[in-house]
Amino acid sequence: MKRLTWLAAAAVALLLALAVPGQAKAEQAGGALRFTIEKTELVVGEKTPVQVQAPDGYGQIRKVPLAEADVVIEKPYLLQKLPDGTMKALAVGETDVTASWGEEKLTLRVSISADYYIGGGVQLKGVMYLPIQAFFAELGAQVTYLEASKTFQVKLGNDSIQLQKGSAAAVVNGVKTVMAGPVQTAGGSAVFPASLLRTAIGATLEWNADYQFMTVWQGKAELQIATERTQEILKNEKLGSLTKLIGKSYWVNNFDSKYRFKKVTIHDIEPDDDGGFTVVFKLASTGELLHTAFTNAEAIRSNLASSDQFLTADPRKTYKWSNAVWDKIANEKISVGMTKDQVRMSWGKPSDTSYSVVGSISVETWRYGSYTSSWLQYVVFTNGKVSQIYS
Structure with missing residues (x-):
């Protein structure tokens, strides 16, 4: 069973609500013995410094290295002494740690939680x-x-x-x-x-109905166990209104030339931890899944709403053009005699347009590209059909 870590930090914080704080150090003193654990509320994998002070042979108080000190961990499967003078949290639970010197004994309790679920x-x-x-x-x-x-x-x-x-x-x-x-x-x-x-x-159980997960408490130690619904709820919170797009079908236009005019269905949308999303398109013809990353939700909406990028209906059924015309469009080519719809389908929306009428003759000029770019093309329509193409 894998630990689940794909959720965004904010969602995890909301789910876990651990607040395993940088707690003030715990210290006990009795007679000549002093025993300090820097933090007594840890998360799995965390280390905390430990200090033991006891009299030396001359009656002076000195620090005793942890490796030499008489320190006993009640549940060694939860906590481990390390050579660097720290103790490392190994698993979730609570354990007493006792330091001894002669007849003196001091005990501190350490709680270990999981900062994942x-x-x-x-x-x-x-x-x-x-x-x-x-x-x-x-x-x-x-x-x-x-x-x-x-x-x-x-x-x-x-x-x-x-x-x-x-x-x-x-x-x-x-x-x-x-x-x-x-x-x-x-x-x-x-x-x-x-x-x-x-x-x-002796655990205490807490059920979170809103997010469908359970917290198991052992004293101050806690572990969350999620259900499939937990992930669905958190995912849907991150997707928001994007969930309405799942299942919708589109026909690829200029978004990806490899799949131009192919039908795709939004199979899934996967949120990431940085506010972005991966849209999983399913290709109708083969069932192949195509993964496309977007930086934010608006980028998804704007691309799907742009007819230059995606179409909401099969263009070959919408426009009853000849195969020769469709072949040109598929290869992003235009020619004299094409209509404005055909040019727009092939090259997309123009950068600029101008229009004039002289008697019964209308002339419209479309510009593609910019004056500063390496590609600049003009398409002239006379009475709605291409009459000239120049750069």
Whole structure:
């Protein structure tokens, strides 16, 4: 199960609401012993400095290197001492850390949360289920699956949990307990009822109905588990009105010459973390998916609204022109005798136009390109048809 990290920082912040702060250091002193942990609320992967001070052989207080200090981590699968004098958070949960000197003992509690969320959660018949292997791995547990008995054996420190596929009975530290539903497979992973965690590890569960995810608390430590709906809701929030474009069909005009006049349907729109979007077009003729990046929502709307870029109907059905004319248009060519619609279809909207009428003769001139560019062309229409092309 992968950690989900594709969402924008703002959306993740809204979802997680972790506020794992740069908390003031925790310190205890008793007699001659002093014990300090710079931060006691960490996120997985974070390190925090640790300091132990105790008397030396001459009665002077000195700093004791962590590697030499008598410091015991209650749950070493959550927190690890490092040679550089820091401790590193390994998994989600809470653990006591005790420093000793002689008869003196000082204890501080460290809480470790995840600043990401995992997927795989699912609502089944009103019961929230969590993925067995992905969830317990985040807590630092060892999970073993026995194929013969279809049983998951979870070892979390001194605690053990047994879960069997198809069974609503769990065994926690040797004691059988009935869950809110059976262990089953959802989304390709084995899942179990989250409510078991209340009795199994003393967790508190919090359901977010707006975003369809669950937070599992162990003291101050927290982990979020998302459902498929979580991702859909967050994605739709980022897309806004762009969701209305999904499923709409267009015919490519000058947007991409390789697929000119081919029918495409907007198969999906994928937001990125920088405010941009990737539109996934599905080519009607082959089913091929074409991915095109746009910097913002307005760029998508303006391109789709421009007939130079996309058409809302099949132009070959709209305009009953000969194959010879369509061949020229497809190759972005024009010729004397073409109509204004044919020229516009071939070369697009002109940069500038001028118009004059003398008696029954109308003359219209279209300019393509600019005076400063390397390409400048004029197309003259007499009574609506091309009479001259010059540069």
